[in-house]
Amino acid sequence: MKVYMSVDMEGATGVTSSKMCSPKEKEYRRGRKLLTGDVNAAVRGALDAGAGEVLINDSHGPMTNILVEELEKGARLISGSNKPLLQMAGIDDSFSAAFFVAYHAREGTEGGVLNHTLMGSVVTEIRCNGEPVGETGINARMAGAFGVPLVLVTGDDRLADEASRLVPEIETAVVKTGMDRHTADCLPPSATEDMIREAAERALGRCGEISPCVPETPVTFDVTFKTTPSASMACLFPSVQRRGSKEIRIEDDDYAAAYRKMWGALILGWNAMGGVLER
Ligand SMILES: [Zn+2]
CATH class of the missing domain: 3.40.50.10780 (Dipeptide transport protein)
Known part of the structure; x- marks a missing residue:
C-alpha cells in the first residue's frame, strides 16, 4: 500500500x-x-x-x-x-x-x-467548473x-x-x-x-x-488575477482565453493537462506583475 x-x-x-x-x-x-x-x-x-x-x-x-x-x-x-x-x-x-x-x-x-x-500575491479566485476552489x-x-x-x-x-x-x-x-x-x-x-x-x-x-474526488470533464479553470497585466500575459498561451480585465479561462478534456496549463498561466501572471524583463 x-x-x-x-x-x-x-x-x-x-x-x-x-x-x-x-x-x-x-x-x-x-x-x-x-x-x-x-x-x-x-x-x-x-x-x-x-x-x-x-x-x-x-x-x-x-x-x-x-x-x-x-x-x-x-x-x-x-x-x-x-x-x-x-x-x-x-x-x-x-x-x-x-x-x-x-x-x-x-x-x-x-x-x-x-x-x-496557490499564489497569494497574484490570484484573487480560482473556480473549477464554476465552483470556487x-x-x-x-x-x-x-x-x-x-x-x-x-x-x-x-x-x-x-x-x-x-x-x-x-x-x-x-x-x-x-x-x-x-x-x-x-x-x-x-x-x-x-x-x-x-x-x-x-x-x-x-x-x-x-x-x-472514501470516494476519490473525480473531476468533471471537460475541465474549466477560471482564474481571477489581482492585476490586469497578469491576465494579459497569461494569454500568451494560445489555449488561454481572456474573459475580463483580470480574468482568464482554461479548458481541457484532461484534468492533468488543464492543471498544467493553469499553473503555466499563473507563472506568467506572476512574472508579469512587475514587468517580465524587469529583474
Ligand atoms: Zn504554502
Missing part, C-alpha cells in the same frame, strides 16, 4: 505568521522544524496502518522546506519547485490514498490562517483523476471545514483554531503529534470507504 503526501506549510502546528514560512526570515527555522514534526507524525500513522511506502511532495514556496535529515525512515521526499504538476508532482494511480498535510483554507476564508490560493479542491481533483481518494487533511479548523465539504468522510487533524488571517489558538507539537499520527492511521484504515 502506497501513500501520497502533499505538504504545504501555512497549516503546520504553531504557524501563524508568514515569517515562519519564508526562507528569508529568521523565524523560518522554527516553521521548518514544526512542519517536519507534523510530516513525521503523518508518516508514522501511515506506516502503523500498513503503508509500505510514503511519497512526500514538498509543496510550499521553494518546496525545499522539509528537513530531510529529520525525516522518518520509510518515506521518500520530492524536494524542489520546478514541477509541472506542482503540489501534486509524483501522483499516479499506484497510490491507495492521499494526505494533504499543513494545508490552509482558500483565499477569502474568514479566519483562515494565512489563507490564499482552494488548493485542497484543486489538488483533491488531481488525485481523483488518478482514482486516488483524499483521506486526511491537517491544518486549521477552516481548512478542515473546506475539506469536509469536499469529502464528507475525510479524517481531519485540527492543529489550531483560526481567529484571523494572522492569528490562531494553537496546540503544541506534544499534542498535535499524537493527533496527526492517530488521524493518519484511521484515515488509511478507512481509505477503501
Whole structure:
C-alpha cells in the first residue's frame, strides 16, 4: 500500500505568521522544524496502518522546506519547485490514498490562517467548473483523476471545514483554531503529534470507504488575477482565453493537462506583475 503526501506549510502546528514560512526570515527555522514534526507524525500513522511506502511532495514556496535529515525512515521526499504538476508532482494511480498535510483554507476564508490560493500575491479566485476552489479542491481533483481518494487533511479548523465539504468522510487533524488571517489558538507539537499520527492511521484504515474526488470533464479553470497585466500575459498561451480585465479561462478534456496549463498561466501572471524583463 502506497501513500501520497502533499505538504504545504501555512497549516503546520504553531504557524501563524508568514515569517515562519519564508526562507528569508529568521523565524523560518522554527516553521521548518514544526512542519517536519507534523510530516513525521503523518508518516508514522501511515506506516502503523500498513503503508509500505510514503511519497512526500514538498509543496510550499521553494518546496525545499522539509528537513530531510529529520525525516522518518520509510518515506521518500520530492524536494524542489520546478514541477509541472506542482503540489501534486509524483501522483499516479499506484497510490491507495492521499494526505494533504499543513494545508490552509482558500483565499477569502474568514479566519483562515494565512489563507490564499496557490499564489497569494497574484490570484484573487480560482473556480473549477464554476465552483470556487482552494488548493485542497484543486489538488483533491488531481488525485481523483488518478482514482486516488483524499483521506486526511491537517491544518486549521477552516481548512478542515473546506475539506469536509469536499469529502464528507475525510479524517481531519485540527492543529489550531483560526481567529484571523494572522492569528490562531494553537496546540503544541506534544499534542498535535499524537493527533496527526492517530488521524493518519484511521484515515488509511478507512481509505477503501472514501470516494476519490473525480473531476468533471471537460475541465474549466477560471482564474481571477489581482492585476490586469497578469491576465494579459497569461494569454500568451494560445489555449488561454481572456474573459475580463483580470480574468482568464482554461479548458481541457484532461484534468492533468488543464492543471498544467493553469499553473503555466499563473507563472506568467506572476512574472508579469512587475514587468517580465524587469529583474
Ligand atoms: Zn504554502
